[in-house]
Amino acid sequence: MAGIFKFTKFALRNLFTKPATRAYPSVPARQTPRTRGAVQVNIDDCIFCGLCNRRCPADAISVDRAAKSWSIKRMSCVQCGNCVLNCPKKCLTMEGAYSAPACEKRSELFRKKESPIPAVHTLAPAPTDGKAIAPDRVLVIDMTSCVLCGLCARRCPTGALSVDRKAGIWTVDRAACLQCGNCVNGCPKKSLALVPENGHPQVETYTRSAAPATSEKTETPITAQPKGEIGITVDLSTCILCGLCVRRCPTSAIAVDRKAGTWSINRQSCVVCGNCLDVCHKHSLSKTTEGIDTSGIQVYAKTVELKAEATSAAPAAKSEPVVEATPVETAPQLPAPAPSSEASATDAPVGNGIAIDMDTCVLCGLCVKKCPTSAITVDRAAKSWSIDREGCVLCGSCITACPKKSLSEAEIPLLKTYTK
Amino acid sequence: MPNIVETVSIGPAVLKRYIKEAAAEGCRLVQIHANRTRDGYQLIYSIASGYHLINLEMVISEDTEVESISGTYPAAQLYEQEMAELFGVKIVGIPEDPRVKLYHVQGHPMK
Amino acid sequence: MKRTIVPFGPQHPVLPEPIHLDLVLEDEKVVEAIPSFGFVHRGMEDLASKRDFNDYLYVVERICGICSYMHGMSYCEGAERIFGVEIPDRAKYLRTIWCELSRLHSHLLWLGLLADAFGFEALFMQSWRIREKILDMVEDSTGGRLISSVNLIGGVARDMDREMLDGFVKQFDKMESELRSLTKVFLKDTTVRARLFEVGVLTKTDAILYGAVGPMMRASGIELDTRKLGYAAYGDIDFDIITSNGCDSLARCEVRIGEIFQSFNIIRQAVAKIPDGEICISVKGNPKGEATVRMEQPRGEALYYMKANGTRNLERFRVRTPTFSNIYSLLKILPGAQFADVPLLILTIDPCISCTER
Structure with a gap:
């Protein structure tokens, strides 16, 4: 008999104390400074090394170096903290709460904002509205x-x-x-x-200080370059003689002759600032210490001549490797490209040129703005996109600029106008 | 207590004798598991006498048939069945109900 | 006599994890129990050869939710033995404290489930109310309630300063007095005793033959506790092995309750003796070799076998969890039991099916 009322004390006490439970989610969950929750990234510090991707035991994180994006599958993350522990830049942290529940599996993507690319064809300053960013x-x-x-x-x-x-x-x-x-x-x-x-x-x-100072950051000496010093050179096998480097050169040291197929640089004017390297879409330019003659103008020539035919701008010759800096030679004529079976009504010749997919084109006109030779025109009313094949230098700026990825470089019948 | 783990390599023929001796001394069966080697299996029978652990290692080929020790230690049935299901080790004489399957897996996943 | 087959599980209110038993009954008495497993088999042992051994630690922790801390700790211990490094003393004491906190929460969980099994829901809630305080302590120190992710190969990732440790110990006094009244209900109350006394008897010889480990084994009079091997800081701490000669469910209840109070003492000793120092050493390179680690999980002795061959992935990782061993003894104590006692008997082995079927 004595053993029956052992629990009575608890039962009575329970009547008069407040509940031991917490009405989550009306009341927020208990959080401590160390509580582990959803993983957050400080994308500005992220260097996209991909260590977090390799360390995640659930394969929840993916890192795209080229696109500068970091994404996490919220439903796969097990909040173990391995990524936070291993991040070399300490840009990952754990919030105190889990990510909110959802009805479908989702990923969150974080992308680093690109710094604005300066306009290619002018050296106009970025608009600032005349306001100071650092007034004091x-x-x-x-x-x-x-x-x-x-x-x-x-x-x-x-x-x-x-x-x-x-x-x-x-x-x-x-x-x-x-x-x-x-x-x-x-x-x-x-x-x-x-x-x-x-x-x-x-x-x-x-x-400018008299003694030539060398800064640790660059390998370029400031004073007039003695012979054998560093200079800009071009790889004519990839160079398409578009002339973008000419426009970017602050000292107008570079000259390009498309017809003659030459690229020349005035070494006296060249300050080896590297602007031309930055802008070359074909990555043909590089800094080197070999073969640099700083006394005057150095000319590089393609051994195979660029052909400018009647209706097409087809530099099919550039696929042949040409590396030596020799004087200009006349090259054998290229055979005319065979007309493709899909020749249009206008009977345009087939060759290498900018192709457009009119189904995805939205006629925004960004390609027009980016074209350094103003070869493209877009007529929104008439829903047409036209290109001057002779003016087009195949630099590829329009391809990069197109937000719909409608443009590409291909072997196509070289029409001048396309309509939707 | 000192943490002693002893490893003894044996062959399939002497396994039953060792196990009978161990049971007679009052040892208990700790576990049995299989490792995959290049062309066979390495079976490890762990027996403990107090805190002293003895690993009996046995290297066999894929086709060797091993006799079950569940006559001596009935608890061995579960371990042997796990080895048979996951690794495909051929063990004869398990008196377990054939309806009982430990893991619902196709084939032998760890073979 | 006619036999009826009643399927038990895999979903049952009393089971923490899914297990299926086909119970063959003869008029309310169980004659045979045919098990069916495999509901939570996730292939964790196979995964060891596919994941970097550093990252696999987080997978090992998630083999089970209740025994999570000791799985992680045993993995780290095994890796440290393969590398042949010795972790700092402070890390050993911290691991011991977390081990005992994990044992506390697991035993209190079990007490609650046991009470639920024989229908005493209020007792279940009271046990879990005390368990919440332990979980709050674990969350304050590691960041997670059950899965702590605080072990690293080479030590621990987080420190507990003096203030935090003393704060925990101060809470223990109140918890101990509450628990004393609670456990008196488990052991002395007439109705509870009627459900537990002489139910599910496992004799001493049967316990050895059928491979019982942990409190199952100690409740049958066998005096073995793997903590006496001296891993982590257990070598420096004074504690007795708690056994009972009852061999029935009440004895197992006694053993586990005894272990709860013993855990409080062990934590008090560890907090008093913890040395200063660093908490982690850096371990570089790939492991090569093999190691066998035995640890006393809340449910019994767990054995870990790790084999590494010099690459980033382990070649073999074998976990023999205590419930895997105890399942066979469960299948042997079920025949002869009343049908209404089946949930109780399943719970007396403290089943952790996730561990069993990694």
């Missing part, structure tokens, strides 16, 4: 690394900067300076900076 700072320059290329002066929206290469002087008018930072961003040698104001004069002139 002043512009200064480190003359030990400056190469007096003048890019900063071109990018300045108010003309506050001037550069004299011959005299070796760089001048800033701080009253006109908007502190927009365009010059700082555009300087290939990273010589410019906006620093806190400290009694800097309104107009200041800097002279």
Whole structure:
């Protein structure tokens, strides 16, 4: 008998105490500083090394280096924390709560914002509305690394900067300076900076230091390059002589002759800033120390001539490897390309050119804006897209720019106008 | 207690004798498992006497038939059945009900 | 006499994990039990050869939810033995504390399920209410309630400072007094005793023959506790092996309750003796060799065999969990039992079917 009422104490106490349970989800779940929850990424610090992808035991994370994106399958993640532990940049963290429940399996994608690519065909500065990004700072320059290329002066929206290469002087008018930072961003040698104001004069002139300083960041010496020093060279097997490098060169050192098939560079003017390397779509340009003659102009020529036929712009010759810098030769004529069986009514010849898929084209006109030779025109009303095959240099800027991936380079009948 | 793990290599012929001796001394069966080797299996019978663990290792080929030790240790049935199902080790004499399947798998996944 | 076959499981309110038994009954008495497993077989042993051995740790932890901590710890211990490294002392004590917290939560879970099995739901809720405090402690220190992910090969990932440890120990006093009243109900209450006494008897010789481990074995009078091997910091801590001679379900209940109070003492000792120092050493390279690790999980002795061949993946990873061993003894104590006692008997072995069928 005595053993029956053992639980009575508990039962009575339970009547008068508040519930031991928590009304989750009306009340938030208990969280501690160490509670593990959903994985979050700080995409700006991420270097897309892919370690988190390899370490995840559930294969929930995927990293795309080329596209600069990081994605996680929320329903696969088991919140183990292995990715957080192994991230070399410590850009992964665990929130205190799980990701919310959902009816279907989903992934979350994070993409790093690209820094804006400067416009190819002009050197116009990025629009800043005239507002200062760092109003309490002043512009200064480190003359030990400056190469007096003048890019900063071109990018300045108010003309506050001037550069004299011959005299070796760089001048800033701080009253006109908007502190927009365009010059700082555009300087290939990273010589410019906006620093806190400290009694800097309104107009200041800097002279290039007498001793040739070498900055650790670049391998290029600043003074006139002696023989055998570093310079720009071209691989004519991949070069399509589009002339983009000509437009980007701040000292107009490069010249391209499409008809003659030559690419030449004035080594005296060239400051080896590398702008032409950045812009070349075919990656034909490189810096080298071999065979650089800095005394004057160096000409590279294709041994096979580019053919400019009557109705097509078909540089089919560039597939042949050409690597030596020889004087221009006349090359044998290329055979005319055989007309394809899908020849259109206009009987256009088939050759290598820009092809468009009119089904996906939305006639946005971005290709028009990007074309360095203005070869493309788009008529939205007439729903047509036209290209001047002679003007087209096959640089590929339109292909890169098209948001619908409608453009490509292919062997096609080279029509001039396409309609939807 | 010292953590002693002893490994003894034996052949299939002496297995039954060893196990009978172990049972007579009051050892208990800890576990039996199989490892896949290049052209056969390595069976490990673990027996414990107090805290002292003895691993009896036996290397056999794929076709060798091993006799079940469930006459001595009835608990061995489950381990032997697991080996037969997952690895395909041929064990004869398991007195387990043939209706009982441990894992609902197709074929021998760890073969 | 006519026989009836009643299918039990895989879904049953009293089962923590799915197991199917076909019970052959003769008028309310079980004559035979035919098991059917394989509902949660996930092929975890095969996965070892496909995952980097560092990442496989997180898979091993998830073999089971209740025994999760010790699976992870045994894997790390095995890898450390293969590498031949010795982890810092502080890490050993921290692991011991978490082991005992894991044992506490598992035994309290079992007490609750046992009460549920014979229908005493209020007792079930009270046991779990105390268990919540343990889970809060585990979450404060590791970040997860059940799956802690705090072991690393070479030590532990998180530290518990003096304040946290003393805070835990302070809570134990109150919990102990509550538990004393609660366990008195389990052991002394007339109705509970009527359900547990002389139900599911497993004699000493049968326990050895049928391969019982853990509290099943200790409740039949066999004095073996794998913690006495001295892994982690157990070599420095004083504790007795708790046994009982009852051989029935009540004896198993006694053994587990005794282990709960013993765990409190072990944690108190570990907190008092814990040395300062670092908590993890870095282990580089690929493992090569083999190791056998035995640990005392809440349910019994677990054996881990790991074989590595110098590549990033382990060649063989074998887990022999305690329930795998105890299942056979379950199949032997069922015949002769009343039909209404079947859920109770299944629970006395403390079944962890996820562990059994990795």
